[in-house]
Amino acid sequence: xxxxxxxxxxxxxxxxxxxxxxxxxxxxxxxxxxxxxxxxxxxxxxxxxxxxxxxxxxxxxxxxxxxxxxxxxxxxxxxxxxxxxxxxxxxxxxxxxxxxxxxxxxxxxxxxxxxxxxxxxxxxxxxxxxxxxxxxxxxxxxxxxxxxxxxxxxxxxxxxxxxxxxxxxxxxx
Numbered sequence: 001x002x003x004x005x006x007x008x009x010x011x012x013x014x015x016x017x018x019x020x021x022x023x024x025x026x027x028x029x030x031x032x033x034x035x036x037x038x039x040x041x042x043x044x045x046x047x048x049x050x051x052x053x054x055x056x057x058x059x060x061x062x063x064x065x066x067x068x069x070x071x072x073x074x075x076x077x078x079x080x081x082x083x084x085x086x087x088x089x090x091x092x093x094x095x096x097x098x099x100x101x102x103x104x105x106x107x108x109x110x111x112x113x114x115x116x117x118x119x120x121x122x123x124x125x126x127x128x129x130x131x132x133x134x135x136x137x138x139x140x141x142x143x144x145x146x147x148x149x150x151x152x153x154x155x156x157x158x159x160x161x162x163x164x165x166x167x168x169x170x171x172x173x
């Protein structure tokens with residue numbers, strides 16, 4: 001009887017210990033994370049490109065990008081199996097400088113419509129003449145190089161002449 005009680009006690013202790021050590025299967029967090037919409041740079045010059053990316057979207061769905069408040073279509077991307085997307089879009093050069101929003105529209109992980117935006121600052125397009133900037137100097141690089149080489153030759157010649165004169169002064173007669 002004592003043996004049976006001891007074995008039962010050991011079995012109970014082992015069962016409790018095994019129950020504490022084993023972990024339950026992890027469930028997906030609830031509620032699911034909200035979709036994101038991010039850009040590689042928030043200060044963009046009109047006419048330049050920027051990378052738009054996001055995560056927590058429905059895999060296989062399409063996310064469309066628009067520039068607000070104009071409502072300009074910037075393109076779209078297909079969401080990968082991991083719920084992420086990334087695409088390079090071009091900001092039209094005709095967009096007026098100032099604060100704007102790039103909106104990502106698509107389906108969240110549950111399949112419901114989702115619209116998420118990120119604020120950006122559009123800078124004025126740089127219109128150049130296509131030439132090099134004037135720096136205030138008209139001198140050619142080869143002229144400067146010739147001037148430096150000439151000064152170097154003159155310095156070596158002066159050192160050579162001054163050494164010959166010293167030798168001549170010490171050996172007089």
